[in-house]
Amino acid sequence: MQKILIIEDETAIAELQRDYFELHGYIVDICHTGDDGLAIALKGAHDLIILDLQLPGIDGFELCKQIRRVKEIPILIVSAKKEEIDKIRGFGLGADDFITKPFSPNELVARAKAHLSRYERFMGKNKDSEKIRIRELTIDKASRRVFVHGKEVIFTAKEFDLLLFLATHPNRVFSKEELFERIWGIDSAGDLPTVTVHIRRIREKIEADPSAPQFIDTIWGAGYRLTV
Incomplete structure (x- = not known):
């Protein structure tokens, strides 16, 4: 059974979240x-x-930052x-999703399930798989080859390395x-425009329309994200 940690200073909200997750078969702390x-x-x-931002002691932003340094879980x-x-700040510190209060408990559970499924696919049960498939994009880690709609694209x-890291x-x-x-x-004091140039080149190779990317999003003020 999967385990979820809820960090929330309001007891009623924490218990509501716990009850809904337990109804769906999760173990909750x-x-x-x-x-x-x-x-x-x-x-x-x-x-x-599940993390609140306004917490006694270490606030949620710092907490997210410190957890993300050592853990890859959603x-x-x-x-x-x-x-x-x-x-923007939350995403920049490594959060996978941001849900505003008041929230629908069912939506929270649904989003958590989606993130857990993605995490298992890319970092958990299939972490030893030699290929990553994201819609029409295939990345072969062993041979270091990339395919779009089954056709190889030279990288x-x-x-x-950059595409594989994001994927x-x-x-x-x-x-x-x-x-x-x-x-x-x-x-990072080095040539940061290098990252921008490489992202642009990758988009030109994998995106149907690089000006309206479907894979690599620009999160203004925060950075880049590969969306699955």
Whole structure:
């Protein structure tokens, strides 16, 4: 059975979330402060985290940042904050989804199920698979080849590395600085326009219309995300 950690300071909301997840067969743990949430998240074996932003102690933004440093599991923010800047910041720190309060418990469960399914597909049960398939795009990790509609598209080494990294972290937003450090292996003070150029070249090769991308989204103010 999959385990979910709910980090929420309002007891009634946390218990409502717990009840709905338990009805759908999940095991649920609850904590009410940022400090407890961080300790439990880092040592626990949870499959997904539901996270409030306005918490006693460590706030939700910092909590998301610290958890994401060591865990790849889905993180869903559920918050009364509704400003676009809060959503951009949350995605930029590694959240997979942002749901505003008041929320539909059924929608929350549905979104959690979708993220768990994607996580299992790309990072869990199929993590040893040699191929990643996202609609008409196929990435062969072993041979380092890319196919669109079954036709091979030639990639440079760094273009492939960048596409593969985004594809193995689906729906996650990464800043240019993070991508530069992950792919080029040096400090982000380097040539950040390199990331922009490589994203443009990848789009030209995999997108039917690079000006209206269906795979790699630009999240303004935050970075890039490969959507599945």
